Amino acid sequence: MARRSPSGDDQSFAALRSFIAQHRNPFAFVTVVRAVAGALPALHPYFLAEFATSIDEPDRAGRFLFLLFITGFVHFVLWTVCDYFVSVKINPLTYEFKRLMFDTVWSEDYQRFVDRPSGKVASFVNDTRAHVQSLWDSLHYGFLTVLASIPVYVVLLWTTAPGNAIVYVVFLVGAGVVLAVVAGPVNARQRLLTNNTATNTGRVFDSFSNFVNVFSFRAHHKEIERNDEQLDGLIVDDIRFGLALTTYWGVASLLVRGLLWAAVMGFSWYQFDRGSISFTAMIVSVTVLLDFTNRYWEVVHHLGEWIDRSAAYREAYTYLFPGWNIVTDPVDSPAPVDSPTSASVSAIGATSATDEPSSGRLLHSIEVRNLRFAYPDEPDRLVLDGVSFTVRRGERLGIVGRSGEGKSTLIKILLGFYQPTSGEVLVDGRTVGPAELAALQSYVPQDTSLFQETVEYNIGYAEPGPADPKQIRRAAEQANIADFIESLPDGFQTMVGERGIKLSLGQRQRIAIARAFLKKSDLVILDEATSALDSETEARIQESLVELWEGRAAIVIAHRLATLNDVDRIVVIEGGRVAEQGSKDDLLASAGRFAEMWGLQRAGLH
């Protein structure tokens, strides 16, 4: 895809930085206010030490007590303002980020959806929002407050016990290096864990959504075993991750309790003993140490959280959008394609006389010219190897061929799901883009999967905007399903279940046909659209189909050859090519492939 950088670099954090830059004002506000609020309590050890050593000076003691109180209070006010601001302005931005991810996933082409398990993609899109939230929390609550306090500590110590200030600086640099090294394995293991967890989430989703398969083969044990295997693997990943994390915490703990405490306490005592620092300075050093240790735990905690979440975020982001900064290189949300309105369809007779090419319309003919195609994952296997034919307006073309010969593939190209490897699809003599191809046709697929929504919603899906319930009802009547829908307890408001499971396959096919009636486009494509119906219903639908394609162009893939009585011409696909082409009578007379298939079906062998 052109948007992605050819190097396929990891753009995960670049995207996050760009996102923050886009919303820099609210982020800058919280950063500044939170930093001031976070730095104020760092003065407390100093005020406390001064207060505690003012035994004989009540004025001085009172002054430092007041300073303690007022800095604490200002801290509270600023911190609370920040929290409110974060709730109202910053946290909602994580949803903006999720929205951007969702929209960007929808901008990708068909093959990306074929290639990636939907459950995994869904789990990554859903989880990433929480990761981003956690990263921001760590930045603000963990790192920022400590970063803001460090200069305060250093100045305090420098003015009271300069030797200790040096000890802290050396410690901070050294601990930073050591912790970064120890964090490496934590990061690597977290990424592995995240990826495998998302794979498992996808599997769990796949498992439950295939419950019909599971029940029909009584294969519950297979699902349980497969899940057990993945969970066993996940447990190992999690233990490894846990060990790396515990090591990280252990090292962090050792550094402060073993090293820093010994150094600061020992060195302070040594200096006080030698008389080079005052008693107050020694108290400041030790109280700073205690305060610093508390904050250090905060940082170590947030650093652990940061490593954890940043690895998870990076893994999810690079899986979804490798080498692509979706913030600086966003997509325009795909505009709905306009289908011709009913008015323009009823005026077909008038408009078809003009030669003006018109978007979303088929005025004369659609031509497939020398189409070759191989699926991207198998570029050497040509599924279509030079297919050509033309369908004129008002003409009905039947396509037949054995299963797996590439009929549905041809339709996917006509629908603009795939670009042909070579050759072209011309609409009224022009090449058109995928959106326009999609706009000019109504498609009734081989296997209709529905949204877990109402019947009305599912039929109305064919309209770019909200659909009129009256038109939906009319379309349902034309597809011969209105009576059935009205016999349901909630009529058109009945929920169809996941993927339409509460409806029979034939009913789902009729809903798909109703959609085609609703969309009223110039080209109707039916891919074995009545294969799940009994012959009687099929015969009734066949009548309405004649109405559906009246005055338009139609491409009909037929499994039952008997349903081809109403087509004008038949194309036989074999070995990725057009083996025969002609009217039904001509093909029967020429005693070729079609005649053979016809004979087999007549004899009831097929």
Ligand SMILES: Nc1ncnc2c1ncn2[C@@H]1O[C@H](COP(=O)(O)OP(=O)(O)O)[C@@H](O)[C@H]1O
């Ligand atoms: N998304 C895909 N990726 C790779 N190969 C595919 C894909 N879809 C279908 N195929 C292969 O393309 C060939 C033609 O399939 P199809 O067009 O569905 O046949 P049919 O004529 O039965 O409709 C088959 O061999 C099938 O395995």
Ligand SMILES: [Mg+2]
């Ligand atoms: Mg097919």
